[in-house]
Amino acid sequence: MRMVIISIAGIGRQTMSDYRFIAAMDHSGGSTGGVLERYGQAYTEDNKMEKVHAMRLRMVNSPDFNDKNIWAAILYQDTVTRGMVNVLDEKGIDTFLKIDSGCDADGTLKQFPVKQMLEFATNGIGPRIYGTKMRSIVHGTGMIHPVLKQQFTLARTIWDYGLVPIIEPEVPIDHPIKGEVEDALMFHLQEFLDEFPGKCILKLTPPEVPNLYHNLTVFPNVERVVFLSGGYSTAEACNRLGLNDNVTASFSRALSEGLRYDLTDAEFNAKIKQNIKMITGASV
Numbered sequence: 001m002r003m004v005i006i007s008i009a010g011i012g013r014q015t016m017s018d019y020r021f022i023a024a025m026d027h028s029g030g031s032t033g034g035v036l037e038r039y040g041q042a043y044t045e046d047n048k049m050e051k052v053h054a055m056r057l058r059m060v061n062s063p064d065f066n067d068k069n070i071w072a073a074i075l076y077q078d079t080v081t082r083g084m085v086n087v088l089d090e091k092g093i094d095t096f097l098k099i100d101s102g103c104d105a106d107g108t109l110k111q112f113p114v115k116q117m118l119e120f121a122t123n124g125i126g127p128r129i130y131g132t133k134m135r136s137i138v139h140g141t142g143m144i145h146p147v148l149k150q151q152f153t154l155a156r157t158i159w160d161y162g163l164v165p166i167i168e169p170e171v172p173i174d175h176p177i178k179g180e181v182e183d184a185l186m187f188h189l190q191e192f193l194d195e196f197p198g199k200c201i202l203k204l205t206p207p208e209v210p211n212l213y214h215n216l217t218v219f220p221n222v223e224r225v226v227f228l229s230g231g232y233s234t235a236e237a238c239n240r241l242g243l244n245d246n247v248t249a250s251f252s253r254a255l256s257e258g259l260r261y262d263l264t265d266a267e268f269n270a271k272i273k274q275n276i277k278m279i280t281g282a283s284v
Contacts, residue, residue, distance in 0.1 A: 019283040020071040022166075022226055024252035025056050026098035026133065028076050038253075041261040049078050059256065060087055064273040067092030069280050074098055074133050074166070074250070077120065089127035096166055097121045099158075100134040107137035108150050118161045131164035131201070138171045141184040152192045159198030164223060166250075168203035173230045179208035186212055193219050203250050205230050206240035217246040229254035234275055238282035248283045255279065 027035050032052045036043045043051045056079060059065055072094035075084055085095045099121070101112035121129045134154060136147045147169050155165040169189075171181050182205070189202065199221050204213060206227045217225045227244070229237035229251040237254040241247065258271045 018071060018224075019248055019280065020067070020069055021248045021279055021283060022096070022250040023059075023065070023070050023073040023255055024228070024250050025059070025079065026074040026076045026096075027052060027252070028078075028098065028102070030102065035256070039256070039259060039261050053079055053082050053084070055259075055261070056084065057087070058268065059259070059272060060084070060091070062269045062272045064269070064276050065091070069276050071248075072096055072130060077117070080120075080129075085127050085129065094130040095127070096131045096133050096164075097129050098134075099132045103135070103137050106146075107139045107143050108147055109134060109136055109154075114154060114157060118158060118163065121163060122161055129163065131166060132158050133166035133168060133203070135168040135170055135203075138169050138181060138185060139175075140177075141181055144169070144181070144185050144188045148188055148192050152196055155196065155200055156198065159200075164199055164201060166201045166203050166226075168228070170203075170228060170230065171205040173205060173232060178205075182207045182209070182212055186216070189213075189216060190219075193221060196221055199223050201226060203228055206232070206237065206244070210243035211245055213247070214245060224248060226250035228252070233257065234278055238278045241279075242282035249279045251279060 032048050033043070036048060036051055039055055041051050041055065070093055073088055074096040076098050080097060088095055099112065099117040101110045104110050121132060134151060136151060138144055138147055151167045151169060155167055158165040169185060171178055171185065175181055201223050202216055202225045204225065204227060207213060213225055216222055225247045227241050227247055227249055232240065232254065234254040234257045237251060241249055255275055257275060259268060263271065
């Protein structure tokens with residue numbers, strides 16, 4: 001029997017005709033340094049999480065970071081403990097929690113305290129968390145089945161906790177046979193979705209063949225399909241997004257491109273407005 005603890009999976013601020021996007025703001029300790037370097041913010045190992053939280057807060061407080069453009073944001077646990085869920089909730093934006101601890105060399109998820117993370121997400125303190133996110137890396141066709149088996153097995157547990165899982169099997173944008181891997185990924189995703197008893201969101205790399213993943217968007221247990229930016233520039237990520245129907249974005253680097261610590265508030269807000277406008281425009 002499925003547990004309903006705090007949140008009720010499938011009830012949020014989205015609709016199926018909703019082209020607002022998911023802001024990926026879930027950089028963990030390992031990737032935070034690169035984020036701050038691109039932002040032009042000095043930091044130390046002791047204060048880098050505080051600094052990146054201030055950057056995220058500046059983004060969220062920007063006028064165009066609102067529920068007309070953004071449906072949800074993905075956060076790292078540290079950001080949640082600093083009260084960001086409350087800030088997002090006041091703006092009418094849902095929250096997903098990154099629960100994984102990174103990948104092993106083969107692209108599968110490292111072991112992480114699943115139950116502890118899910119209990120953290122459903123503890124009922126403050127606004128509820130809508131769902132979770134886990135990212136794996138698909139290095140080749142031979143690893144697709146192990147990656148998806150692990151992701152969908154964990155997704156069943158997440159769904160039982162009353163949360164909607166974002167399943168993210170990322171194909172690197174520079175993969176030498178990216179199109180071939182994506183064809184195989186599409187085939188196996190349909191197999192696993194046929195057996196999955198709950199709802200999920202698929203977060204995928206923009207494919208080499210436009211609309212390759214279109215059939216996934218109409219699966220009854222897929223709430224939506226979103227594309228990651230994967231290191232593409234904002235312009236390139238949006239161009240690839242715009243070539244596909246019925247998908248929206250879940251961008252990280254493409255959302256924050258050009259944002260700098262030393263920008264005035266007016267300059268900062270203008271730049272993030274430009275990025276948001278490009279992303280939402282590509283989703284329509």
